Amino acid sequence: MTETSYRIHGATGDWEVVIGLEVHAQVVSQAKLFSGAATAFGAEPNSQVSLVDAAMPGMLPVPNKECIRQAVRTGLAINAQINRWSRFDRKNYFYADLPQGYQISQLYHPLVGEGELTIDADEKAGIPADKSIGIERIHVEQDAGKLMHDQHPTRSYVDLNRSGVALMEIVSRPDMRSPAEAGAYLRKLRSILRYVGSCDGNMEEGSMRADVNVSVRKPGEEFGTRTETKNVNSVRFVMQAIEYEAQRQVDVLEDGGRIVQETRLFNPDTGTTRSMRSKEDAHDYRYFPDPDLLPLELDEAFIEACRTSLPELPDAKRRRYVEVLGLSDYNAATLTAEAETARWFEALLAEGARIQKKSEGEVAKASANWLLSELYGALNRLGKSLEDSPVDPARGAELLALVADGTISGTIAKQVFEIMLETGEPAGKIVEEKGLKQTSDTGAIEAAVAKVLADNADKVAAYKGGKEALFGFFVGQTMKAMQGKANPGIVNELLKKALG
Ligand code: ADP
Ligand code: MG
Numbered sequence: 001m002t003e004t005s006y007r008i009h010g011a012t013g014d015w016e017v018v019i020g021l022e023v024h025a026q027v028v029s030q031a032k033l034f035s036g037a038a039t040a041f042g043a044e045p046n047s048q049v050s051l052v053d054a055a056m057p058g059m060l061p062v063p064n065k066e067c068i069r070q071a072v073r074t075g076l077a078i079n080a081q082i083n084r085w086s087r088f089d090r091k092n093y094f095y096a097d098l099p100q101g102y103q104i105s106q107l108y109h110p111l112v113g114e115g116e117l118t119i120d121a122d123e124k125a126g127i128p129a130d131k132s133i134g135i136e137r138i139h140v141e142q143d144a145g146k147l148m149h150d151q152h153p154t155r156s157y158v159d160l161n162r163s164g165v166a167l168m169e170i171v172s173r174p175d176m177r178s179p180a181e182a183g184a185y186l187r188k189l190r191s192i193l194r195y196v197g198s199c200d201g202n203m204e205e206g207s208m209r210a211d212v213n214v215s216v217r218k219p220g221e222e223f224g225t226r227t228e229t230k231n232v233n234s235v236r237f238v239m240q241a242i243e244y245e246a247q248r249q250v251d252v253l254e255d256g257g258r259i260v261q262e263t264r265l266f267n268p269d270t271g272t273t274r275s276m277r278s279k280e281d282a283h284d285y286r287y288f289p290d291p292d293l294l295p296l297e298l299d300e301a302f303i304e305a306c307r308t309s310l311p312e313l314p315d316a317k318r319r320r321y322v323e324v325l326g327l328s329d330y331n332a333a334t335l336t337a338e339a340e341t342a343r344w345f346e347a348l349l350a351e352g353a354r355i356q357k358k359s360e361g362e363v364a365k366a367s368a369n370w371l372l373s374e375l376y377g378a379l380n381r382l383g384k385s386l387e388d389s390p391v392d393p394a395r396g397a398e399l400l401a402l403v404a405d406g407t408i409s410g411t412i413a414k415q416v417f418e419i420m421l422e423t424g425e426p427a428g429k430i431v432e433e434k435g436l437k438q439t440s441d442t443g444a445i446e447a448a449v450a451k452v453l454a455d456n457a458d459k460v461a462a463y464k465g466g467k468e469a470l471f472g473f474f475v476g477q478t479m480k481a482m483q484g485k486a487n488p489g490i491v492n493e494l495l496k497k498a499l500g
Contacts, residue, residue, distance in 0.1 A: 003128065004177035004181060005126050006126055006177055006179075006180070006181075008250050010250050011254055012254055013218060014218070014219065015216045015217065015250050015253075016177060016216065016217055016219045017179075017246040018176075018177065018214070018216070018217060018223055018226070019174065019177070019212070019214055020171075020172050020173060020174035020226070021171075021182060021185065021186070021212060021213065021238070022169060022170070022171050022210065022211040023171075023172075023208060023209070023211075024167050024169055024170075024209050024210075025168045025169075025170060025193055025198070025199040025207065026039075026165060026166070026200075026206075026207040026208070027070045027071065027165075027166035027199060028070060028197060028199055028200060029066045030066070031066070032053060032142075032165050032166060033061075033067050033104070033140065033142050033164055033166035034052055034062055034064065034104065034164060035050040035061070035062070035064075035164055037050040037052075037053055037164065039165050041205055041207070045157070045159035045161060046161060048161045049163065050164075053099075053160055053163045053164040054099055054160060055100040061290075061292055063088075063293065067140060067166035068140065068296065069306055070168075070198040071112060071168050071198070072298070072302075072303060072306045073198055073309060073310060074112070074170075075111070075112030076303075076307050076310060077195070077310060077313055078115035078116060078117050078135055078138075078192065079115050079116060080113060080115025080135060081112070081115070082111070083109065083111055083112065083113055083298075084297065084303075085298075086109045086139075086295065086296045087108065087109040087289055087290075087295040087296065088105070088289070088290045089104070089105055089106060089287045089289055089290060090104060090105075090286075090287065090289075091103045091104075091107070091287055092285055092286045092287075093285060095144070096156070096158060097144045097145040097160075098163075099145070099160065103144065104290055105140075105142070106139035108289075111139060111296065112137060113137055114137070115134075115135040115138075116132050116134050117133050117192065118130060118132050118315060119131050119133060119188050120188065120333065122184065125178075125180035125184070126178060126180060127181055127184055132175075133175045133181075135173065136173055137171050140167070141167050141169060143162045143163065143164065143165040143167050144163060145160040145161070146161075146162055168198070174213065179242045180239070182238055183236075183238065186235050187337075190203075190208060191314050192313060192314065194339045195313055197311075203233050203234050203235070204234070208233075209231050209232065210231075210233075211230050212229040212238055212245070212266075213226045213228050214226060214227060214229070214241075214242055214249070216249045224259060225258070225259040225260070225261050226259075226261060227260075227261065227262050227263070227264050228262075228264065228279065229241045229265065229266050230264070230265060230276065231266075234268075237266060237268055241271075241273055244272050248273070261278070261279040262276070262277065262278050262279050263276045263278075263280075314337065318333055318336040319332075321335060321336060321364075325349075325360065325361050325365075325368075326361055326365065327365065327368050331369075334372060335371070335372070340386055340387060344386050344393055345367065345371055347393035347394075348367050348371060348393040348396050348397050348400075349367055351393055351394050351396075351397035352366075352397040356404055363400070363404070366403070367397075367400060370396065371396070374414065375391070375396065378391075378418075382421070390420075391420050391421060391424075398426055398427045398428060399413060399416060399417060399427035400413075402416075402427055402428065406438060406487060408431055408436055408438050408485075409438050409479075409484055409485065411484040412431075412436050412438065413427075415436070416430050416431060416436060437485065438485050439485050439487065440487045442494065445482065445486050445487075445490055445491055445494055448478050448482050449478050449498050451481060452477040452478050453474070453499070456473075456477070459474075463499060471495070474495050474499070475488070475492060479491060
């Protein structure tokens, strides 16, 4: 499959959906883009506002190097061109949450140019392999304040804490062709931003939000007129907005109407969009170069330092997990999708390799399986995330080492793990105290085997008559008689001998 097959079926034939996303991502930095005020989320209203953010007369903006560095690192992470020369422009408009009367942004000369991102293939969702989404640009701009209309029956308030916070606007090419692809793009972008550490990606807190551009066309025809649905704040809502908007456009067109280019609003309660205003053009904003700011000029050393500061990114990590660690592609994808998961897994690996005196490759499979099934299963049950897991990587590695060296069986390991979750105690101590060590005591196992065979004479006869599948039953019964503590290799061996 090389093409997206998502289509909307209409009376006049099939329609293709065209999607481009403009993502606003709040830059992780201590201070704002042009002032020293703090950026912490959830602070007391108007407690993080400098005179610059309040637009007091005579205040001058000073670019925050850290914000520029974060945007450049992000650009490098999507293989984008970094512009050595860029410039800030004023975008003029009036609104009560914008004390300056203009937003400082970059229209003509953005910091980051052309880049791209590969979304993950998903056959079920109709996403072809190696589909790459073009990114047109990333520019840096200020966020506005926030109006609060629900604090008082007749008054509105403004909170300027967010005013002046640095945003990256990441503008995609109209390369997506289905809601699923848009969802995959957002998830991949968020994953990369979190790996890079340039944005925390928390859509619920508004640190990442998307303007969703949608148009429809008959396959092979020119692009249709698009609408832009503003400020959608979850992956699911973006997908819903596209689905609704594409269907609405098809209905309008099939009724002989035409689509007007406009800005729309998404209603999360109904999953629908409604018109907000007709589309404004760049000239309505009277953009001009901000006279308070010099152009940004980056030298090679700065860019190189940004490049070397980048961590291993999700695609490269996933490939390494498959090629070097020998993991399945599915496990590699799951472990690398979020930076936090990969960090946890790598800590588990490093510790496992150290205590078992093996290579990371040798302990990788068991570690991955345990993390993805046992640990995730437990966290799901407890409603916890990896970050607040009651068992840390070192403790996990210790448990796995006890299985690897034959001290306990896999079955007992599950019991030990449950106790670890409850008590926080190390595996070794639990095994010791509860006497859970696996036994290789052939005498005891032999006795158990003899009893199991004696108690199940009918099955023994059936086995000898050719029902070989019963072997597993005997193993299970013997393990049960040994309370799970028998060395499974020895159980197998002794059973085979006893059954002839
Ligand atoms: P503006 O600056 O007016 O918002 P841009 O040309 O920068 O317009 O495009 C904004 C976004 O709209 C981009 O993400 C782009 O991919 C998307 N886009 C452009 N044309 C279309 C179209 N016909 N259908 C869907 N999306 C589109
Ligand atoms: Mg736009």
